[in-house]
Structures are given as C-alpha cells and as structure tokens.
Amino acid sequence: MKIERFAEGISLKRSVEAGTADQRKAVQDIIYDVRKSGNAALHTYTERFDGVSPGELLVSEQEMEDATAALTAEQLDIIQEAANNIRMFHEKQIRNSWFTTDDTGTMLGQKLTPLDAVGVYVPGGTAAYPSSVLMNALPAKAAGVERIVMVSPPGKDGKLSPAVLAAAKIAGVKEIYKVGGAQAIAALAYGTETIKKVDKIVGPGNIYVALAKREVFGDVAIDMIAGPSEIAILADETAIAAEVAADLLSQAEHDVRACSVLVTTSTSLAEEVASEVTKQVALLPRHDIAAASIRDYGRIVVCGKMAEAVEAINELAPEHLEIVTKDALEIMAKIRHAGAIFIGRFSSEPVGDYFAGPNHVLPTNGTARFSSPLNVDDFQKKSSIIMYSETAFRKNAEKIAAFARMEGLEAHARAIESRSVNESGKGPE
Amino acid sequence: MKIERFAEGISLKRSVEAGTADQRKAVQDIIYDVRKSGNAALHTYTERFDGVSPGELLVSEQEMEDATAALTAEQLDIIQEAANNIRMFHEKQIRNSWFTTDDTGTMLGQKLTPLDAVGVYVPGGTAAYPSSVLMNALPAKAAGVERIVMVSPPGKDGKLSPAVLAAAKIAGVKEIYKVGGAQAIAALAYGTETIKKVDKIVGPGNIYVALAKREVFGDVAIDMIAGPSEIAILADETAIAAEVAADLLSQAEHDVRACSVLVTTSTSLAEEVASEVTKQVALLPRHDIAAASIRDYGRIVVCGKMAEAVEAINELAPEHLEIVTKDALEIMAKIRHAGAIFIGRFSSEPVGDYFAGPNHVLPTNGTARFSSPLNVDDFQKKSSIIMYSETAFRKNAEKIAAFARMEGLEAHARAIESRSVNESGKGPE
Structure with a gap:
C-alpha cells in the first residue's frame, strides 16, 4: 500500500455503480x-x-x-x-407514542x-x-x-x-x-x-x-442503495500492525471495489501495516479480490496531529470506523460522520458484522453524513396527533385565520371561522 | 358531491405527477x-x-x-x-445518544x-x-x-x-x-x-x-416527493355539516388535484355535507380550483358501521385525517395509517397547518403507510457504537470466527484470530 501525507480535502475514491x-x-x-x-x-x-x-x-x-x-x-x-x-x-x-397535554385539554x-x-x-x-x-x-x-x-x-x-x-x-x-x-x-x-x-x-x-x-x-x-463496503481505521502508535492489517483485509475480501483506509499519526505504524498487508493478503483464500481492492482502493494516510486525523475521518464519513488509539472515547466524541464506530483493540470490525448486536447494514459512499445504520425507526412510522380544546381554539382562531389569509388561502380561514358561527352546535366534544 | 356506499378495496383516486x-x-x-x-x-x-x-x-x-x-x-x-x-x-x-454497558466493560x-x-x-x-x-x-x-x-x-x-x-x-x-x-x-x-x-x-x-x-x-x-394535498374526514351524526364541508374545501382550494373525502356512518350528514359544499364552494375566491378538485377528486363514502369506516380510512392512508365522532380517541387508537390525525370538532385542519405545533409536511399519496411527518429524526443521524471488552472478545472470538467461516469470509475470521496471537501485545486498551 502506498503511504501518503494528510492533505485537506481528502476523500475516498469510491465506486458507485449507477447501472447502464x-x-x-x-x-x-x-x-x-x-x-x-x-x-x-x-x-x-x-x-x-x-x-x-x-x-x-x-x-x-x-x-x-x-x-x-x-x-x-x-x-x-x-x-x-x-x-x-x-x-x-x-x-x-x-x-x-407520546403526547403532551395542557390544562385546557x-x-x-x-x-x-x-x-x-x-x-x-x-x-x-x-x-x-x-x-x-x-x-x-x-x-x-x-x-x-x-x-x-x-x-x-x-x-x-x-x-x-x-x-x-x-x-x-x-x-x-x-x-x-x-x-x-x-x-x-x-x-x-x-x-x-x-x-x-x-x-x-x-x-x-x-x-x-x-x-x-x-x-x-x-x-x-x-432502505438504501448500498455501495461497496468501506473501513477506515484511525490508529496511533499504540495499535498493533498485524491486527490493523487483518481488519483492513477483512473489508477488502468483500469486493474488488471495497475501500480500506488507514489514517494514522504514526509513520512507523503506517510502514508496518503496509508490509503486514502485503504478507497477509498473499495467504487469503479470496486473495485475488482482496489484493485488487487494496491495490485500487486501499490507502494509508499519515497525519501530523490527531486533530488532522479526526478531520480526515469526518471528511471520509466511512461506513465502518475503528478507533485504535489512546483515549479512544474522547476521539469518538469528535467523530461526526461514520456508520458504525468500533472502539479499541478488541472491537475488530467482524465483531459487529455478526455478533455484538448493532446492525451491519450501514450507510456507504459517504452517506453516513446524513444516513443511519438500519434500525427500528426504519420500521415504525409516526402520525401527528392534534386534539385542540375549545378553549385553545377560541383563543387562537383569529390568529389562525389571519395566518391563512396572509397566504391567500381564504377557504382555510373560513374553515376556522365556520366554528364560530356554530357556538351552540351539536358538536361532539 | 356524489355519495357512494362503502365497498371493500376503497382507494383514493390520486394523481401523481411523475414528469414527462x-x-x-x-x-x-x-x-x-x-x-x-x-x-x-x-x-x-x-x-x-x-x-x-x-x-x-x-x-x-x-x-x-x-x-x-x-x-x-x-x-x-x-x-x-x-x-x-x-x-x-x-x-x-x-x-x-444512548449506550448500555455490561460488567465486562x-x-x-x-x-x-x-x-x-x-x-x-x-x-x-x-x-x-x-x-x-x-x-x-x-x-x-x-x-x-x-x-x-x-x-x-x-x-x-x-x-x-x-x-x-x-x-x-x-x-x-x-x-x-x-x-x-x-x-x-x-x-x-x-x-x-x-x-x-x-x-x-x-x-x-x-x-x-x-x-x-x-x-x-x-x-x-x-425529504420526500410530495403529491397533491389530501384530507379524509371520519364523521358520525354528531358532526356539523357546515364545518365538515368547510374543512373539505380548505384542502380543495390548494390544487385542482387535491383529494377531499368524507367517510361517514350517517346518511343524513352525507347529504347535508354535499349540499353545504355546493353552497360554500361558490363563495370562495379560489372557486375554480376548489370546484374542480371537488368534482374530480371529492368523495363521500357512507359506511354501515364505524368498523367499516375505520377500515376505509386505513385503506386510504390519508395525509390529513379529521375524526369528528363520539369516542374519537378510541377511534384514533384504531387508525394505523394517516399523516396527521385531528381529533374533535375544534381540531380543524388549518389549526395544524399553521399554529398548533406539529408539522404540516406530511406523507401524501398513501405513503402514510410507511412514512412520517417531517420531524427532528429527519435531521439527526445515528452512528452505532461498539466498544467490546477484552473479556467479551475472548469469550466470543471463536464463535465470531466460526460465523465468518460459515459465510466463506476467511479474512473476517483471521481478523478476529489476529488478536489471539497477540495476547501480550502493546494494545491500547
């Protein structure tokens, strides 16, 4: 893997298949x-x-x-x-479901x-x-x-x-x-x-x-149109190169278009990981896929400071992020965009793929900027509930009608006013 | 407005503009x-x-x-x-944000x-x-x-x-x-x-x-691709025809393709509303729009029983639903699909358009079956957090590796196993 220095505007080379x-x-x-x-x-x-x-x-x-x-x-x-x-x-x-009430009902x-x-x-x-x-x-x-x-x-x-x-x-x-x-x-x-x-x-x-x-x-x-899988690993000198390399390869074996990126503050870790990847990839059964993925989409980015590394990760908005550093929780707090965040040496990405409990259906291709892992909200929908009391209605009817007229919607205003002419109606409340 | 009897498989005649x-x-x-x-x-x-x-x-x-x-x-x-x-x-x-912990960390x-x-x-x-x-x-x-x-x-x-x-x-x-x-x-x-x-x-x-x-x-x-506005009013004999008609027209004035539907258990209400609509629509400034909308997309459906009326509403999945009946809250509980539910005589739909607080950006065209009003969730996204303890890792590593091999993903298994060969590593946790 080629080692590059951090530069602003880093972004993953990604491949989205739009279809012919x-x-x-x-x-x-x-x-x-x-x-x-x-x-x-x-x-x-x-x-x-x-x-x-x-x-x-x-x-x-x-x-x-x-x-x-x-x-x-x-x-x-x-x-x-x-x-x-x-x-x-x-x-x-x-x-x-939830509701609020006020003392008018x-x-x-x-x-x-x-x-x-x-x-x-x-x-x-x-x-x-x-x-x-x-x-x-x-x-x-x-x-x-x-x-x-x-x-x-x-x-x-x-x-x-x-x-x-x-x-x-x-x-x-x-x-x-x-x-x-x-x-x-x-x-x-x-x-x-x-x-x-x-x-x-x-x-x-x-x-x-x-x-x-x-x-x-x-x-x-x-749900979403998923792209090829991605992993970014944010690591400092405390990380173990063989483990980082193995985790990068666990994404790379998925697809020739999968992205595996190491962002690190340690030049020596960068070099060790590069050599570990070369060593390990040769031994994989899906060697061809993993090697092509690493060649075309693998990256190692060396940053001068941890703040730069965090900036790089937020720029990438990766599907999977591993943080293998000192004070990993403090760094997690600064991450704004990532599908799933794996913290510490023992949170190897396959832990989440299969077993820990959080979902492995995650936003790819930078959509972690605005999308979430598949979750229960995706299968529940909301209906607004509005039960206006007569007191609230009488207090606000004129204002509501005036707002409607500001927008030129006379029938809206009249719908409100129709209640006023029916003060003693047979209304159901 | 034409009055029809309830029949199974009721559905709104809707107009979705897909563009040429x-x-x-x-x-x-x-x-x-x-x-x-x-x-x-x-x-x-x-x-x-x-x-x-x-x-x-x-x-x-x-x-x-x-x-x-x-x-x-x-x-x-x-x-x-x-x-x-x-x-x-x-x-x-x-x-x-939320998290759970266990006693292994x-x-x-x-x-x-x-x-x-x-x-x-x-x-x-x-x-x-x-x-x-x-x-x-x-x-x-x-x-x-x-x-x-x-x-x-x-x-x-x-x-x-x-x-x-x-x-x-x-x-x-x-x-x-x-x-x-x-x-x-x-x-x-x-x-x-x-x-x-x-x-x-x-x-x-x-x-x-x-x-x-x-x-x-x-x-x-x-957010969503919104269609023309819709209102369904579920009413029984306690509703006041002039108010129901005014609320139907408040949607009809939006667009010639807006849908206004009354579903009722009361034949006499149905007849009164039909005649009120005719009377009121003539007096509206946006008369042409409202009249065309009522003519092409307006409906009055009479049901024998309230259970049928509820079924009809769930079938329609309307953007706006008003419930103007006895025991309106019990009926609300049975509604599965509606963007916003307005309960009782004083919850005229414009109350929600402008003033009450809930959002007026609502799912149209039957998408209330699976979509929600615009809400805060639409502007927040989630990242999964996974911090696996060493104890949890050691306990489950073999199972996770076995699961990966069941799927033929050897590099995933090896990523897990790479931690085992580094028992006394310089790991950061």
Whole structure:
C-alpha cells in the first residue's frame, strides 16, 4: 500500500455503480411484466436468470426442517446467540407514542405504528449470508412488524441456502419465496397472485436488485442503495500492525471495489501495516479480490496531529470506523460522520458484522453524513396527533385565520371561522 | 358531491405527477450545467425562468429588514407565536445518544449527531408560504443543524416575498439565496462558488423541483416527493355539516388535484355535507380550483358501521385525517395509517397547518403507510457504537470466527484470530 501525507480535502475514491441504460431498461421491462403477468412472469424470469424452475414459490415446512438439519448444532447455536444479541440491541430502540397535554385539554403528540408488511431481499449463490437475514429481519420484528416476507433466488438445485433458511427460522420469518432479482422486488412492491405486496423493501442485492429498488421507490419505501463496503481505521502508535492489517483485509475480501483506509499519526505504524498487508493478503483464500481492492482502493494516510486525523475521518464519513488509539472515547466524541464506530483493540470490525448486536447494514459512499445504520425507526412510522380544546381554539382562531389569509388561502380561514358561527352546535366534544 | 356506499378495496383516486421524459431531460441538463458552470448557470437559468437578473444571489441584511418592515406588527406576532409552538413541539422530539454497558466493560449504543447542513426549498410566486419556512426550518434547528440554507426563486422585481423572509428571520435562517427551480436544487446538492453544498434538501416545489430532488437523491438526502394535498374526514351524526364541508374545501382550494373525502356512518350528514359544499364552494375566491378538485377528486363514502369506516380510512392512508365522532380517541387508537390525525370538532385542519405545533409536511399519496411527518429524526443521524471488552472478545472470538467461516469470509475470521496471537501485545486498551 502506498503511504501518503494528510492533505485537506481528502476523500475516498469510491465506486458507485449507477447501472447502464440497458440495465435500467431491462429492469423496467421486468417490473412491467411482473405487474402485468404476476406469478407467470416470476416463473419465466426465474427459469431465465436462475436456470431452474422453482415449482412452488413458497418455501415449505419440509424445506425449513431440511435446512436446519443440514447445519451442525454448534452452527445453529452461534446463529441463535447472534440473533439474541441483535434482538436485544434493537429492542432498546423501540419508541413509544407520546403526547403532551395542557390544562385546557389540548393534546399534541406522535402516534407510533409499526409498518404492516416488510420485504427482506436476501442474495443467493455464493453471497448467501445468514447474518444478513438476521440484520434485516430482526429490527423489523423488534418494531412490531407483523408480516415479514423474505425473497431469495433459488440455486441450481431449486433450493435456498440452508444457512439462510436456518437464520430465517431463528429470526421468526415464516413467509419465504424462492424468487430473486428485479422480479422479486417487483413482486414485493406490487404483489402477485401468491405474494401480497409489502410497504417497505430492505436488504442488499446485485445491480439489478439495486436498480429495481430505485425504480419502485415511492410506491413502497426502500432502505438504501448500498455501495461497496468501506473501513477506515484511525490508529496511533499504540495499535498493533498485524491486527490493523487483518481488519483492513477483512473489508477488502468483500469486493474488488471495497475501500480500506488507514489514517494514522504514526509513520512507523503506517510502514508496518503496509508490509503486514502485503504478507497477509498473499495467504487469503479470496486473495485475488482482496489484493485488487487494496491495490485500487486501499490507502494509508499519515497525519501530523490527531486533530488532522479526526478531520480526515469526518471528511471520509466511512461506513465502518475503528478507533485504535489512546483515549479512544474522547476521539469518538469528535467523530461526526461514520456508520458504525468500533472502539479499541478488541472491537475488530467482524465483531459487529455478526455478533455484538448493532446492525451491519450501514450507510456507504459517504452517506453516513446524513444516513443511519438500519434500525427500528426504519420500521415504525409516526402520525401527528392534534386534539385542540375549545378553549385553545377560541383563543387562537383569529390568529389562525389571519395566518391563512396572509397566504391567500381564504377557504382555510373560513374553515376556522365556520366554528364560530356554530357556538351552540351539536358538536361532539 | 356524489355519495357512494362503502365497498371493500376503497382507494383514493390520486394523481401523481411523475414528469414527462422531456421534463426529466430538461432537469438533468440544468443539473449538469450547474455542476459544470456554477453561479454562471444559476444566473442564466434565473434570467430564463424567472425573467429577472438576480444580481447578488445572497439576500442582504437590508432586504431582511425591508421585509420585516413590510409586515404589520400583528402579522409578525402571529408568525412568531406559530414559530414558538412549532419549536416547542419539535424540541420534544430531540433524542439523546444512548449506550448500555455490561460488567465486562463492553459498551454498545447509538451516537446521535445533527446533520451539518440542510437546504430548505421555498416556492416563490403566488405560492409563497411563510408557514412552509417555519415547518421546514424549525425541525432542523431543533435537531441542532448548524447551517440552514434557504433558496427561493425571485419575483419579477428580483425580490423574495416579505412574509417568507420575515418567517425566515423568525426561524433564525440567515443564509438565503435568490434562486429557485432545478438549478437551486443542483446548487444545494453539488455546490457553486457561492453556495456550499448541503447534506439534505427539504421543502416543496413544482414538478421541476420534485424531479431535481429525485435526480440528486443519493448524493444528498431528500425529504420526500410530495403529491397533491389530501384530507379524509371520519364523521358520525354528531358532526356539523357546515364545518365538515368547510374543512373539505380548505384542502380543495390548494390544487385542482387535491383529494377531499368524507367517510361517514350517517346518511343524513352525507347529504347535508354535499349540499353545504355546493353552497360554500361558490363563495370562495379560489372557486375554480376548489370546484374542480371537488368534482374530480371529492368523495363521500357512507359506511354501515364505524368498523367499516375505520377500515376505509386505513385503506386510504390519508395525509390529513379529521375524526369528528363520539369516542374519537378510541377511534384514533384504531387508525394505523394517516399523516396527521385531528381529533374533535375544534381540531380543524388549518389549526395544524399553521399554529398548533406539529408539522404540516406530511406523507401524501398513501405513503402514510410507511412514512412520517417531517420531524427532528429527519435531521439527526445515528452512528452505532461498539466498544467490546477484552473479556467479551475472548469469550466470543471463536464463535465470531466460526460465523465468518460459515459465510466463506476467511479474512473476517483471521481478523478476529489476529488478536489471539497477540495476547501480550502493546494494545491500547
């Protein structure tokens, strides 16, 4: 890895896949077909893209049992324990409806309601991640969503990954369909004979899934369009180079376009990490991916002062940030933009990917400036509550009418004034 | 208004303006030009679309003072009192960072941070609404956003509406630019020599503004793409027809495509409201707009039972809902989908548009199924905090590594294991 000096205006070289015009057109056509032909279109596209006839779309009880049987007891225990941790962390986020009252009887507040139905997209093939099932489904569960629907493309054998199904079972997801790609997103957004439509779609996917989510956005809610994974490690001379290098590589193995960046105040750490990365990357099974990612998107930035290093991190707004320094909590306080902040030597990033409890669905590509990790708020919505008392109304009616007239909205003013001419009405309060 | 009987699968006839291909192309070109030519493009488009040369883009101190002087003391007092109410309601929504600890020293939590910079779009011309300034800027203020930038197209005199500027002053907005349309959205999203870019853009606008927001979405956050306004009134025989009719018309005057719907268990109320609407609409200054809206999008639905009426409302998921019935609070509890719920005879919808405190920026077009009124959460984002103790790490390291290997991510497992080979390292914790 090349070592560079800090300079203002540092920014990650990032790669956002926007899709080609052809890909967008293909996705629009698929969505159109699913809206028109429903299940028939799902079958056609599954045969075309997944090379398999799915038969029944719905995953059966038997398939769920088979999946569980395919995992070891130890594996099931680990998924279960991770699920418990994730559930606990997300249940702490649940918010209540609230209201204020005044002594005239006016009540104002927010009513919180879980979404009715949420769709979780789970990629298939080599990227079948049980952790992704837990991280997307459990926050919805914690929010109180009654219907959670999972979709995932079948493999060549017509089945879903046992680990994915086992994770779904542990997460309490019961409605699972063997369909993937843009066609699955269309089915979730608009419904078919078999799959009732949902209110929100979450979960990662390939470029076609991402484009389809963007296409249906507005008709249903979506989580975010995730980019390649990123890690920034903020470290000083107290960090251990072999550990820093291993953590950088844990992101790099995800994708040739993943970004791994070390920002440090220590020139000697910078040099040691560079050499450790070279040593370790050669030994990885996903060597080609990790090496390409480090070559194209890996960076080591040396800063003269910790204040500069903090500035660099806020400029980057990374998805994952590790702080491995003296006084790491004080530094954390100065970080304004990061999806997840891992503090101290023992908070290696995979701790959060799988197990600690916080979500691993995080804002990428600098969107940590304005976005949050997937959380319970994403599955609860608010309705404002306004119960105005007669006293409050009489006191403020003239002002409200005057405000409406300032904006030229006479009917608004008259709606207020209609109450004044009905002083002794048969009003319901 | 035509009176219809309740039938399952009721849904509002709604009109969503998606824009034509030509409009989308025009917006893309404008954005491209602003990114390339900055201020020069802003001047060109302002001259072309607003028919005026804006001179300095930034609104001067003098212009702010002139605006305030143009309003009466009474008008300023009303705006100030509304601002106080809105501020108070939104300050109640502010959330704190939180964390949990366990006795091994592990700390997990969420760090909440206000966005750095927010742009507020304020329409110009005849739709210059000071209330819109308050409703968009004050939640951002309450969240702690330091930089709030307002943009609005200048009138033929090269100036902004005095009421809009006065509201901005009261809301504490100091950075205001005389530029509107897609060019203003592009400037906020990407920056020019004069206008530094922001992290999120909120506020209503015409079709070009809406398309531009959709176009820049992802590079910055946006609030929502608002559709025409909607009101549903759920009323029984205790409601007063003249008041119900006046409230329906207060939405209808906004837009020929606004939706006004009465859902009632009372046939006689239905008939009285229909005749009141006819009577009142004729007397409105914006008669043409209101009459067209009522003709094309107005409905009266009569239900046999209150349970049906509640079902109808949840099916509609209206932007505004008034409940004017006996036991209105019990009925409110059953409403799952509505942007704002107005309870009782004295909670006429304009009470919420201007004065009570809750936000008037609300989800339209059925998106109340999954979206919320504009609120403080929209201007704060979260970062996950993970500080794993050495004890927790040692206890769980093997499980985390095993989970990573279940997903085929060997470098993740090795990142965890790199800590084990460094037991007595110079680690910083």
